Amino acid sequence: MHFEFTEEQQDFRAALRAMVDREIVPVAVEWERTGRYPTEIVAHLRAMGLFGMTTPPEYGGLGLDFVSFALVYEEISRGWMGIAGILGSHNLACWIIARHGTEEQKRKFLPRLASGEHRTGIGLTEPGAGTDLQGISTRARLDGDHYIVNGTKTWITNARHADVLPVLVKTDPSSTPAHRGISLLLVDTASPGFSVSRDLGKLGYKGTESCEVVLEDVVVPASALLGGVEGRGMQQALSGLEIGRINVAARAVGVAQAAYDAALRYSRERHAFGQPIANFQAIQLKLADLATRLQAARLLTYWAAAKADSGERVDSEAGMAKYFASETALAASLESMRIHGGYGYSTEFPVERYYRDAPLMAIGEGTNDILRIGIAKALVNGACTIG
Incomplete structure (x- = not known):
């Protein structure tokens, strides 16, 4: 199997890399330390059209192929992974609306979301339901031509900046199996009863907010039911998470690349016993391991992205990529810190940020x-074959 970027993708990557090196890398350490929201960076991403990555051109978006989609997250995460999160939740929600929404919903929401004029995220996780989304407790009761929604969502990225938020709810709590009673509602965040109750403190993944959202008797028009049919929310959300894992895998590759770059650079510059520490075999073995795992993670990620571009299901491929790439990011950040010695533990160097950001990818979009x-189930059942 042979994989390489097209000339257009190579040019796109070069433009992204130049933007990251110019706009993000110089400010990431200081802005993260002070908790400053990256307003100027977001404006630049909007000007590049990146809020419309997953929105089809007929609704004002770029409609990027998934390989280019992954390139965006890799390059931005190389500079500051938190920035990639701003785009990640937004474009995931846009993809779900574009794939499952009614024509009226697409025309109402997508053009302004694609331009970045409006923002969005995705309201799935609850305090008592993360991986087990069938266990959500948020309820939406139909009352005439509208729903009354009550519940709490947590770890919601872009919550304070979202204009519309797809929210996973139970429209039929008595349904068996439970997923048949779950739907997605496109909730206007300006609605009375919708509130962001608090920002959640995090080890890493800063630059974007992660919030708890409370819905108290929020009135949502029945026309905001995604796709217009109840009971399809679980399938709609999971189809988005399948693609979201390519996003997370690419972010992990970006963090691992940044950790490797920092380790290689420091090993060449740092001298001990009269020579660069890169000359010591112990350091060389670490660098060789890092480079090998990084390249394997990158190839897995773009393999999954290329397969998604063919229109095939990529549950297993995206899962493999996300799993391996995130474990690689964890290992790379720790080994880079060890190569840096005491400086790796210092907040003056970005290595400690990579170490704090990496664990998110092993948790987000499904734990590893x-x-x-x-x-394993896909392999046993024959749904996925290797070789």
Whole structure:
């Protein structure tokens, strides 16, 4: 199997890399330390059209192929992973609306979301339901031509900046199996009863907010039911998460690349016993391991993205990529810190940020343990073949 970027994708990557090196890398350490929201960077991403990555051109978006989509997240995460999160939740929601929404919903929401004039995220997780989305407790009761929604969502990215938020709800709590009673509603965040109750403190993944959202008797028009049919919310959300894992895998590759770059650069510059530490075999072995795992993670990620571009399901492929790339990011950030010695522990160097950001990718879009179980089941059932 042979994979390489097209000339257009190479040019796109070069433009992204130049933007990241110019606009993000110089400010990431200081802005993250002070908790400053990256307003100027967001404006630049909007000007590049990146809020419309997953929106089809007929609704004002770029309609990027998934390989180019992954390139965006890799390059931005190389500079500051938190920035990639701003685009990630937004474009995931846009993709779900574009794929499952009614024509009226697409025309109402997508053009302004694609331009970045309006923002969005995705309201799935709850305090008592993360991986097990069938266990959500948020309820939407139909009352005439509208729903009354009550519940709490947590770890919601872009919550304070969202204009519309797809929210996973139970429209039929008595349904068996439970997923048949779950739907997605496109909730106007300006609605009375919708509130962002608090920002959640995080080890890493800063630059974007992660919030708790409370819905108290929020009135949502029945026309805001995604796709117009109840009971399809679980399938709609999971189809988005399948693609979202390519996003997370690419972010992990970006963090691992940044950690490797920092380790290689420092090993060449740092001298001990009269020579660069890169000359020591112990350091060379670490660099060789990092480079090999990084390249394997990158190839897995773009393999999954290329397969998604063919229109095929990529549950297992995206799961493998996300699992392996995120574990690689964890290993790379720790080894880079060790190569840096005491400086790796200092907040003056970006290495400690990579170490704090990496764990998110092993948790987000399905924990790695859950993904491993899913991959194994697909192999046993013949849904996925290797070789």
